[in-house]
Amino acid sequence: MAYIIGTILVIIALIIVGLILRKRVYDVVDRQESWKMDIMNRNIASELQRIKNLNLSGETQVKFETWKERWEYIITRELPDIEEYLLDAEEAADRYRFSTAKKILRKADQTLQSIESDIENILQELDQLLESEETSRLEIEQIQPEMKELRKKLSQHRYQYGKADAHFDNAIDELEKRLKQYHEFTQSGDYHEAQQLVDELKVEFATIRQQINDFPTIYKSCKHDLPAQLDELLTGIKGMKDDGYRVEHLGFEKEIHNYQRRLSDCVTSLDKGDLEDARQIIPELEERIKEMYVLLEKEAIAKNYIETQIPSYRHLLDELSTSFHETKIEVEELKQAYYFEDGDMEKYLTLDKAISQLRKQFDELSIEIENEDTSHMELREMIEAGFKQIESLQAELEAFKKRIRALRKDELEAKEKLSEVKNQLNDTLRKLNKSNIPGVPTFIWNLSETANEKNAQVLKTLEKKPLDITEVQHAITEAEKAIDTVVEQTDMMLDQAYLTEQVIQYANRYRSQYPLLAAKLAESERLFRSYEYELSLEQAAKALEEIEPGALKRIEAFQEEEVLN
Structure with missing residues (x-):
């Protein structure tokens, strides 16, 4: 009896398990059936009809036919196959062949995922194509009037471009050819190539437009403004030389002639439409002209400084020499009566040597001023250094004077001290006597x-x-x-x-x-x-x-x- 009951329970358990597994298969079948119906109900055909707004030829026609064939294959072949897979899976489940049902459902799932991926790719490629067409069309619609305006500007101001107007005309002609090629691409349905061409055309047009806009100013600078500034600078240098300014050592004339040649070469390059050399030389030359004027101004200021300060310099040097000569006489007299420390004599001899050297430098400076071999800026530096030396030597000489005059002061103080000492001794002796x-x-x-x-x-x-x-x-x-x-x-x-x-x-x-x-x-x-x-x-x-x-x-x-x- 127990055996029978056990058998019955096992059978019941198997039936329950089978029902559960079959229910799971049915659930998967229902889900994939819903998935299949969702795909069938998608209006992919109407999405593909959006491409009808484009020219169905060339690349576009090839893509449209490919997408259409793929969708028709999905509808007519793959989705009906999915239906068969689902029926087979249900039938296998009814017969409790669950592993077979799982294999069938796995295959159906893979097919559905492949269909989803293909549909996504189709729609993505379609959107990209439509977006590319719209973007390139809008960009072309923007470039076309700007290109006409650019040609108009070139035509109205042709005198500002010299011989380079032909180069820019050819450049605009080339752009218009590229524009015409764009329309050919779109008419033939090659929208991808059209987009690539528009991207290139934008860069080329921006470059040409920038060159045309910049050219008049650059050309005027290289052709007229900078050469005029260099000529004016040369004239100024010549005038300064005639007025006695020493600017030969600066070497500006050779440098200016070199810049004039470079500007002439730049004008030749500009006539050919090449702006690169001019872009480099203009800021360089403008900065250098400023530097030249600064140096020339320094030379002019230095010349005026020398003319006004040389008398003061000579006067101070004479005063220093006279003062030292008087001190020298005083030292010779004091040496007869006083002993000089080694440090004092060393300072005295150092002053003598330094003042003699300064006097020699002034004589050499006077010769260089007369010979006109040295720039006024260099001469000014020498004079400024001389003023500092004179000031330093004056301070040292005054300190030395105080030092030697202190010798007599010390002598007097010593005698006063001696007198005080004697008085103290005498007072003490008188105190003893009293x-x-x-x-x-x-x-x-x-x-x-x-x-x-x-x-x-x-x-x-x-x-x-x-x-x-x-x-x-x-x-x-x-x-x-x-x-x-x-x-x-x-x-x-x-x-x-x-x-x-x-x-x-x-x-x-x-x-x-x-x-x-x-x-x-x-x-x-x-x-x-x-x-x-x-x-x-x-x-x-x-x-x-x-x-x-x-x-x-x-x-x-x-x-x-x-x-x-």
């Missing part, structure tokens, strides 16, 4: 003697011939140091002596009470009378501090107050 101290320590006299020797050394260096101011300044410095030491040590010694007296007087109040203090004070007094003021102060201060700590500070404070008051 003091109430028992005597002056030997080291003070030694320092005073050293200071005197330093002063004597200053006098000795001042008396040397030539005077070495550096040595003098060194001697002054040493003398100042020596006197500073004398003053410092003397003041210190006097302060110590005075303080010692104060300490002993203050400590005397304890002398009777403290025998040991009395003995130490007696020793301090002995040292004081022996001029040992520092040791005496140390002995007395130490003895007092042992009896009354802090007494020394109070005595020092009291002494400072007296000094301030």
Whole structure:
């Protein structure tokens, strides 16, 4: 029983699967049937009738016949074959021959896709043909009146074209031949060739039109304007030469003659309708003429500059030479009394050489001005450089003058310093004489003697011939140091002596009470009378501090107050 039920279920399953697969085949058949009907219902024939507006001959007729035959073949052969394929597929599905049905449907699908592709190509080629015809026709309709207008312009202004009018007439004739050839192509149905010809014709016409429009201006420039400018420039150069301007070195005349020959060659080329050489030379020559005028103007300005500045230049150079000569005399005098540093002598000799060289350059410049071998622009550069040199040398000479004049100033200052040092020493000695101290320590006299020797050394260096101011300044410095030491040590010694007296007087109040203090004070007094003021102060201060700590500070404070008051 179970076996029977299983068998029945299998059969049912197979039937269901078969129905599903058959349904799928039917769906594909329905879709391809709809596709086929859509193709049959397309009005391709009426689309092809659009070509009837063109001339059905030549290339156009061949294409039309090809498209028509292909469409008729689709309608009469391929679509009926599709119908057979679909019936065969349904029949195979009814018999559960699904693989056969799939193969048939695949073949039908490929055929339908091929039909679609061919229809698309037909319509695309048709549109391209119609568009090409319309575009070329519109372009020709635009070119034709422009071509007539161009010929009219050439005819009315023929005098502006010289001998080139024949060339442009021939060029327009050639364009009209090409235009006639276009109409022949369209009448014979060769619209593709007609479109190619129109594309070429547009380029050629644009070129000829541009040449005809540009030619009068270019021809006038090469034939009249530029030659006239060159002639005027030559005349101007000749006039400048007659007026003494030095323009020969510029080589303009040879260059101008070369440009005149090139312009003549350009005119010959223009008479043949060739504008290329002229297009190149016109901007080049216009720019070069401007450059020539600029250089000639510079030469004229330079000549005027030289004529007006040479007297000033000579005057400044003479002033510089005179000033240096005066300085030279002063240096020779100073060399007898003073020692010159190597750097000062080097600067002096350098100035002498530079001024002599500048004078030599001016003499050479004067010769070149007279000989007329050098351009005024070059001469101006030389003069401008000379002015800068003079200005620099004047500054250097003034600095050198200040330097050598400072030698005497340093001498006077050294003598003043020496006088000050002597006065300081004398004041110190008077201060010692007025003091109430028992005597002056030997080291003070030694320092005073050293200071005197330093002063004597200053006098000795001042008396040397030539005077070495550096040595003098060194001697002054040493003398100042020596006197500073004398003053410092003397003041210190006097302060110590005075303080010692104060300490002993203050400590005397304890002398009777403290025998040991009395003995130490007696020793301090002995040292004081022996001029040992520092040791005496140390002995007395130490003895007092042992009896009354802090007494020394109070005595020092009291002494400072007296000094301030």
